[in-house]
Amino acid sequence: MTIRLALLLSGLALLTGCYPSNVLDSGQRAVVEDLVEVEWVAYDASALTGSFALESMGGDNAGAFLELYYYFSPGGHYTGAALIIGPEGPTFQVLSGEWAFVAPSSDTPAAPGELVLDGEPYLVDTDATRRGSRVRIRNEGNEVVLVRRELR
Amino acid sequence: MIVKPLLKKTLIVVGYLTLLGACFLSGAAVMTLRDRVEVRVTSKGDEDPMVTSVKLLEDDVVSLRSDLERLTQAIDSNFGKLAEVLSQPEEVTVDRRLHAKIDALAQELAKRPTVVMATPVASDAPAATASMPVEGTADASTDLSDDLVPDDVAISTDASESSASTPSSAEPEVAGVVAEPEPTPKKKSFLSFSVPKNEIDLDSVQRFSILGSLSRVGFDAKSTLHDFSGATTTVTGDFDLAVAAPDLGCRGRVEADARTIRTGVDGRDEEMRSLLLVDEHPQLRFELDSLEVGEVDREKSRVTGTVHGTLAIAGVSKPLAMPVTITLDRSRRLTVDGQCPVKVSDFGITPPSQLGMINMEDQIQIWIALKARSLGPAQATAATDPK
Numbered sequence: 268m269t270i271r272l273a274l275l276l277s278g279l280a281l282l283t284g285c286y287p288s289n290v291l292d293s294g295q296r297a298v299v300e301d302l303v304e305v306e307w308v309a310y311d312a313s314a315l316t317g318s319f320a321l322e323s324m325g326g327d328n329a330g331a332f333l334e335l336y337y338y339f340s341p342g343g344h345y346t347g348a349a350l351i352i353g354p355e356g357p358t359f360q361v362l363s364g365e366w367a368f369v370a371p372s373s374d375t376p377a378a379p380g381e382l383v384l385d386g387e388p389y390l391v392d393t394d395a396t397r398r399g400s401r402v403r404i405r406n407e408g409n410e411v412v413l414v415r416r417e418l419r
Numbered sequence: 420m421i422v423k424p425l426l427k428k429t430l431i432v433v434g435y436l437t438l439l440g441a442c443f444l445s446g447a448a449v450m451t452l453r454d455r456v457e458v459r460v461t462s463k464g465d466e467d468p469m470v471t472s473v474k475l476l477e478d479d480v481v482s483l484r485s486d487l488e489r490l491t492q493a494i495d496s497n498f499g500k501l502a503e504v505l506s507q508p509e510e511v512t513v514d515r516r517l518h519a520k521i522d523a524l525a526q527e528l529a530k531r532p533t534v535v536m537a538t539p540v541a542s543d544a545p546a547a548t549a550s551m552p553v554e555g556t557a558d559a560s561t562d563l564s565d566d567l568v569p570d571d572v573a574i575s576t577d578a579s580e581s582s583a584s585t586p587s588s589a590e591p592e593v594a595g596v597v598a599e600p601e602p603t604p605k606k607k608s609f610l611s612f613s614v615p616k617n618e619i620d621l622d623s624v625q626r627f628s629i630l631g632s633l634s635r636v637g638f639d640a641k642s643t644l645h646d647f648s649g650a651t652t653t654v655t656g657d658f659d660l661a662v663a664a665p666d667l668g669c670r671g672r673v674e675a676d677a678r679t680i681r682t683g684v685d686g687r688d689e690e691m692r693s694l695l696l697v698d699e700h701p702q703l704r705f706e707l708d709s710l711e712v713g714e715v716d717r718e719k720s721r722v723t724g725t726v727h728g729t730l731a732i733a734g735v736s737k738p739l740a741m742p743v744t745i746t747l748d749r750s751r752r753l754t755v756d757g758q759c760p761v762k763v764s765d766f767g768i769t770p771p772s773q774l775g776m777i778n779m780e781d782q783i784q785i786w787i788a789l790k791a792r793s794l795g796p797a798q799a800t801a802a803t804d805p806k
Contacts, residue, residue, distance in 0.1 A: 289683045290639050291648040296788040297756070298633045298652060323750065328609040330751025330793060335610070352795040353615045356626075360612050384611050409609055 305412075306395040307403055309380050312368035314393040314402055316341045319413035322401065326409030333357055337413060339366055345384070379405075621663035621717070624798070627753055627791035629656045629673060634791075636675045636703075638761075639784040643777045649682040649691065651675050654789065658707050659797040662722050662745055662753070665710035668797075673789065675703045694768050696733045704731040705739065720747040726757065730785075732766040741787070753793065758786035 302323055321335035334350035346363040368391070369381035382391040382404060394401040404411050608614060637650030658671020677697045682688055695703075705728055712724040722745040730739040743757030763770055764781050772778045 288645040289648060290646045291637065291650060293758075293786070296635055296637065296650075296786055297754070298635050298788065298790070300633065325749040327751075328614050329749070330747075331614045332609075332612075333792065333794075337610075347611065349610075349612045351612060351614065352793060354796065356795045362611055364611060387608075387611065389610070404610065406609065411610065 303401075305401055305403075307379070307392040308395040308398070309371045309378060310393040310398050311370060311380070314399040315339045315366070315368060315382065315391065317399075318416045318418050319402065320416045322412045322414040324409075324411045326407075328409045332411075335411065335413070336416075343367060620796075621715075621720070621722070622661060623664070623796060624659050624661045624667050624669075626659050626794045626797040627657060627671070628794055629654055629658075630752065630790045630792055631655055633752075634787075634789040636673070636785070636787045636789075637680070638786065640779055641783075642779040647682050647684075647687070649680045649688075651677075651679040651681065653679040657794075658791070660707075660710060662710075663712065663715045663717070665712055665724070669707060669710045671707040673705045673707070673787070677701055677703050690771055694733070694771065700731075700734045702731075705729070706731075710743075711740075721745070730761070732763075733768060735766040737765050741785075743787075748790070751793075753789075753791040755787060755789040755791065758784055761785050 300323070316339050319337045319339075321332065324332055324335070331352050332349055333352060335347070336349070337345060337347040339345045343365055344363065345366040346361070348359055348361045350357050350359050352358075364385040366385075367383040369383060369388075371378040371380050379390040379392040382389045388406075390405045392403050393399055400415050402413050402415075404413065631654050632652065634654040635650050635652045636654055637648055639648045640646065653676035654673065656671065656673040658669070658673070660669050660671065661667040677695045678692060678701055680688070680691065680695075682691065707726055707728045709727045710724050711727065712722060714721075714723045716722070723743070724745070725740050725742050727738070727740050729736050731737075739759065739761070741757045741759040743755055746754045748754050760782050761784075762781050763783060770779045770781045
């Protein structure tokens with residue numbers, strides 16, 4: 268009888284042992300953003316033409332932008348819309364203007380190109396794997412990654 | 420017989436040479452005489468050249484007289500139209516008034532010193548408005564901004580900016596002196612968008628919205644044989660908070676969907692949902708009442724403290740105090756991490772037990788890892804919030 272009880276308890280212990288401890292480490296509680304690791308390379312103006320939406324943003328201005336959309340037409344005209352936090356709360360700003368792409372010089376082909384929006388220069392490069400699928404635009408510590416969106 | 424053909428050839432050559440010589444002589448004669456020859460065609464009856472000139476002049480006078488007559492008729496017609504216009508008194512009066520106003524404004528502009536409001540501008544149109552001359556006092560500038568500047572233009576009320584941009588009341592206006600216009604501050608923009616502010620204001624009450632897909636709440640529990648965690652990313656909520664000045668007010672809520680909590684074992688999840696009474700109380704809810712600030716590190720945008728509120732589990736509400744750390748991530752989102760012990764029995768839940776031997780401890784550790792986005796000043800967003 269004692270042997271049977273011991274066997275039963277051992278069996279139960281083995282069964283419960285099938286459930287391993289799965290305590291989440293405190294450092295892993297936060298949700299990690301599913302951002303794609305991107306290798307950035309310089310490209311030409313074709314990387315920019317089309318429709319884009321915000322994927323991620325960093326820098327001082329990141330706190331102000333909630334959403335961001337751009338459409339760069341091949342002819343050098345662009346239009347954009349951004350949901351920006353202002354004194355009255357989130358407000359859409361819509362604008363349009365002229366854009367141009369200045370390719371890096373042949374001496375430094377690996378350097379990023381330059382996107383000029385209404386005369387204001389920004390460094391711009393693109394996803395090395397799928398060129399033109401993402402563009403990264405930088406200026407004075409601010410960085411925005413736009414992902415290409417098909418027009419619907 | 421032989422001489423006759425030779426003679427014939429000689430004569431032909433002589434004939435050609437003669438013809439060539441005649442052509443040469445004719446060309447030489449033409450070249451020599453062409454400048455000296457004048458061809459004049461005259462009628463049979465010779466006329467005096469003076470008479471011809473007088474006749475030409477007479478023709479010109481007749482032509483001019485005709486033109487003058489047509490011009491006179493055109494002027495008469497125009498005067499008639501002008502008289503018709505002048506006979507419409509109302510329009511003319513309004514026109515005169517407008518002209519008088521424009522003249523008066525132009526004179527006034529010329530007299531006043533040019534003052535540029537040092538305010539951030541949101542668009543070209545407000546920029547033009549903001550560069551208009553302003554009355555000589557700060558109050559007047561405020562009135563002007565209230566009346567003319569659209570709501571979306573941020574008017575700085577900072578004392579130093581006001582004093583720099585508008586004439587002080589102690590400094591009388593000097594008529595006739597046109598001051599150099601101050602350089603308009605460059606519009607703060609990024610990607611051509613006007614960005615009103617860079618940093619989240621930690622000292623004023625901001626409305627924060629929890630980013631559900633980037634937030635997680637859960638618990639750690641201990642049992643006889645193994646420990647486990649349960650968590651969900653189905654988190655919603657928003658709160659108003661002055662992160663570094665909680666005395667200004669603090670309120671809000673965080674809700675987690677109890678039906679979506681997972682522990683990694685389906686049977687255990689099912690038992691947990693049963694204990695949490697998810698059918699009647701599907702949401703675990705925390706009502707935020709206050710934040711007790713411990714340390715504020717402005718350089719690192721980091722605040723530690725304790726949030727106080729009420730936690731509701733399975734329909735039972737209990738006060739809760741949770742130590743938290745609040746930081747800003749690189750995307751300027753608020754990150755709130757915290758944990759505290761809770762006894763499940765306080766919420767009417769009996770700790771589960773298997774066969775009386777495998778027991779879960781009564782005390783669990785609940786934790787939060789939230790990301791929230793500032794939506795701007797709480798009052799402004801509350802006014803536009805449909806809720």
